[in-house]
Amino acid sequence: MSFEPAVHLDDLPDVGAVQVVINDQPVSVVRAEDGSIHAIDDVCSHAEVSLSEGEVEDCTIECWLHGSRFDLRTGQPTALPATQPVDVYPVRIEGDVVHVDVTAPLNAPTAGSDAAATTSKEH
Numbered sequence: 001m002s003f004e005p006a007v008h009l010d011d012l013p014d015v016g017a018v019q020v021v022i023n024d025q026p027v028s029v030v031r032a033e034d035g036s037i038h039a040i041d042d043v044c045s046h047a048e049v050s051l052s053e054g055e056v057e058d059c060t061i062e063c064w065l066h067g068s069r070f071d072l073r074t075g076q077p078t079a080l081p082a083t084q085p086v087d088v089y090p091v092r093i094e095g096d097v098v099h100v101d102v103t104a105p106l107n108a109p110t111a112g113s114d115a116a117a118t119t120s121k122e123h
Contacts, residue, residue, distance in 0.1 A: 003092050003099035006039065010096065017061060019052035025102045027089065028052040030072055032059045038072040039089040039100040046082035075107045 006020045007029050017030040019042050026042035028051045036059070042052050044063040051070065054062040060078055062069045068082030075085035087105035091098060 001090060001101045002103045003090070003101045006098045006100045008096055009037075009093070009098060012037070012098070016056050017052040017054070019050055020100075022100055022102045026050070027100055027102060028061065029091075029098055029100065030056055030061055032056060032072055034059065036072075037091050037093065037098055039091050039098075039102075040070065040072060040075055041086040041089075041105075043086070044068055044070075044082060045077070045084040045086050051086070075105075 004022045006022060007018055012018060012031045015031055015033050017028045020027050020029055028040050028042040030038045042050050044051055046068050047065045049065045051061050051063055054064045059072045060069045061072060066081050067079060068077055069079035070086055071078055075088040077083060085107060088107045089105055090101045
């Protein structure tokens, strides 16, 4: 795995997302309502707009343009019009920095169908 520093925890909203670019890949780093941290592809699979500008509710993020909603743990769309998932990336927190690995999406076909994004802390 190739974790890269993405964002300081203090720069994340209490509930919401920020866009970062890691290895030329736009990524939404998201703090869900339960405080968990997730990283997903920042481009909506339906309209190709930034998901980080959307509203976070429970453990989903909404595309601001047409209302598609994606599960932050699986990348699966939970509301139309999107029908294709977005990539979900592994997240690791070191100190006060969120690190993301964009080289191996958790929901890639080779990763298994039950893969889910999780937050882990290392001190």
